[in-house]
Amino acid sequence: xxxxxxxxxxxxxxxxxxxxxxxRTGRTLRESALDSxxxxxxxxxxxxxxxxxxxxF
Amino acid sequence: MTTDKGPEILKIPIGINASGTRRETDSMGAVEVPADRYWxxxxxxxxxxxxxxxxHMPKQVYHAYGYVKKAAAAVNADAxxxxxxxxxxxxxxxxxxIAGHLDEHFPLYVWQTGSGTQSNxxxxxxxxNRAIQLVGGQLGSKDPxxxxxxxxxxxxxxxxFPTAMHIAAALxxxxxxxxRVRALHSAISAKSQQWHDVVKIGRTHLEDAVPLTVxxxxxxxxxxxxxxxxxxSASRHELYRLAAGGTAVGTGLNAPxxxxxxxxxxxxxxxxxxxxxxxxxxxAQGGLDGIVAAAAALRGLAVSLMxxxxxxxxxxxxxxxxxxxxxxPANEPGSSIMPGKVNPTQxxxxxxxxxxxxxxxxxVAFAGSQGNFELNEMRPIVINNFLHSARILGDAAENCRPTxxxxxxxxxxxxxxxxxxx
Numbered sequence: 001x002x003x004x005x006x007x008x009x010x011x012x013x014x015x016x017x018x019x020x021x022x023x024r025t026g027r028t029l030r031e032s033a034l035d036s037x038x039x040x041x042x043x044x045x046x047x048x049x050x051x052x053x054x055x056x057f
Numbered sequence: 058m059t060t061d062k063g064p065e066i067l068k069i070p071i072g073i074n075a076s077g078t079r080r081e082t083d084s085m086g087a088v089e090v091p092a093d094r095y096w097x098x099x100x101x102x103x104x105x106x107x108x109x110x111x112x113h114m115p116k117q118v119y120h121a122y123g124y125v126k127k128a129a130a131a132v133n134a135d136a137x138x139x140x141x142x143x144x145x146x147x148x149x150x151x152x153x154x155i156a157g158h159l160d161e162h163f164p165l166y167v168w169q170t171g172s173g174t175q176s177n178x179x180x181x182x183x184x185x186n187r188a189i190q191l192v193g194g195q196l197g198s199k200d201p202x203x204x205x206x207x208x209x210x211x212x213x214x215x216x217x218f219p220t221a222m223h224i225a226a227a228l229x230x231x232x233x234x235x236x237r238v239r240a241l242h243s244a245i246s247a248k249s250q251q252w253h254d255v256v257k258i259g260r261t262h263l264e265d266a267v268p269l270t271v272x273x274x275x276x277x278x279x280x281x282x283x284x285x286x287x288x289x290s291a292s293r294h295e296l297y298r299l300a301a302g303g304t305a306v307g308t309g310l311n312a313p314x315x316x317x318x319x320x321x322x323x324x325x326x327x328x329x330x331x332x333x334x335x336x337x338x339x340x341a342q343g344g345l346d347g348i349v350a351a352a353a354a355l356r357g358l359a360v361s362l363m364x365x366x367x368x369x370x371x372x373x374x375x376x377x378x379x380x381x382x383x384x385x386p387a388n389e390p391g392s393s394i395m396p397g398k399v400n401p402t403q404x405x406x407x408x409x410x411x412x413x414x415x416x417x418x419x420x421v422a423f424a425g426s427q428g429n430f431e432l433n434e435m436r437p438i439v440i441n442n443f444l445h446s447a448r449i450l451g452d453a454a455e456n457c458r459p460t461x462x463x464x465x466x467x468x469x470x471x472x473x474x475x476x477x478x479x
Contacts, residue, residue: 001392001395001396001397001398003395003396003397004394004395004396006396007394007396012396013396015396015397016390016396016397017397018396018397019396019397019398020397023376023397023399
């Protein structure tokens with residue numbers, strides 16, 4: 001559920017659509033996210049980074 | 058035999074057009090009761106002294122009691138002990154009780170006398186007052202239908218409450234639980250056949266083992282359910298034995314000759330199931346073994362359903378980092394923070410239901426071991442837990458069925474294996 005990190009930036013509904021699309025098509029989350037047009041590759045790589053998601057501080 | 062013709066039964070709809078309170082009496086004196094309710098003094102006293110929690114005696118117990126009172130009135134009239142017109146009047150009201158039309162007039166809690174006497178008197182009082190209303194009499198007058206002398210004729214709470222318990226339990230199994238469990242079994246069997254040739258890896262000790270087919274795995278679950286349902290069905294054999302006729306301590310004091318077999322035959326005829334008089338009333342009233350065994354059968358069903366539900370949710374784990382062999386229907390968004398999350402919520406509800414059933418059964422077993430000498434007076438908790446278990450198991454089975462069903466096209470499309478053997 002790495003997609004969760006996108007919610008504050010693009011909103012829950014767009015993030016949900018991306019997650020469902022990736023699950024349905026078997027694509028990576030990154031592919032679906034970029035294909036949606038809701039986020040740039042640069043922002044995605046910066047935001048969806050497990051190493052920065054393990055704590056708020 | 059009394060053959061006098063009684064007053065005409067008026068066409069008065071259920072309900073009392075009154076406000077404030079009405080004075081009702083019993084052997085301890087007068088009590089004020091709500092004027093728009095049919096219950097009497099003993100019910101009012103129970104509400105004062107036993108307002109414990111929010112657990113009310115299940116309505117199925119009262120519906121079952123409707124059969125008991127109707128059968129008793131018919132037997133008493135056939136034997137000439139009760140005027141036929143009184144029996145007809147009582148039977149008329151019993152039909153309203155059985156249909157649930159008087160449910161709001163049975164307000165008592167589970168946590169009351171351990172014999173269920175207060176609920177029996179609640180039934181007697183409501184039938185009495187509703188009957189009085191139907192012939193234009195004065196509520197609370199006990200005339201012409203007396204709650205004890207007429208409605209309770211030849212009976213004790215100690216034999217009728219156990220009788221109503223068995224009827225309610227058998228009917229719940231027959232009408233709600235078994236059809237739902239059988240339907241879930243059919244859905245799982247269908248999937249077993251659909252996937253009979255899909256090979257996957259078997260697992261033991263949570264580790265990879267040797268291959269089997271998906272159909273074989275599902276056939277095991279189907280067989281578990283079939284066997285568990287058969288055990289529940291067979292448990293009705295003891296529930297069909299009725300204590301009625303034993304009266305206070307099993308000897309049948311104040312009950313006329315052959316009352317036990319006669320009332321059991323009447324109940325069997327009314328319901329259309331093979332109810333018989335219990336061969337030993339001391340066993341039927343001093344213990345709760347029959348319904349303890351039936352509750353144990355529900356426990357067995359819960360154990361099987363919990364295993365199946367846990368297997369399914371593990372196999373559906375993922376979708377990216379879990380086992381991911383199953384794709385379950387999505388009921389709802391699974392998370393308020395994690396977008397797109399789908400959880401095996403139907404399985405989780407089933408597991409919680411099964412845990413509750415194991416707890417219900419533990420209390421039933423404890424209660425069954427209690428009571429002393431001629432009466433086990435731990436009855437309300439037992440019937441409450443039994444009916445609760447049967448109800449939630451049946452409902453959970455029904456709710457879970459789409460998870461394993463091919464009836465819904467969308468479900469069928471999504472309930473396919475995404476991967477098989479690795």
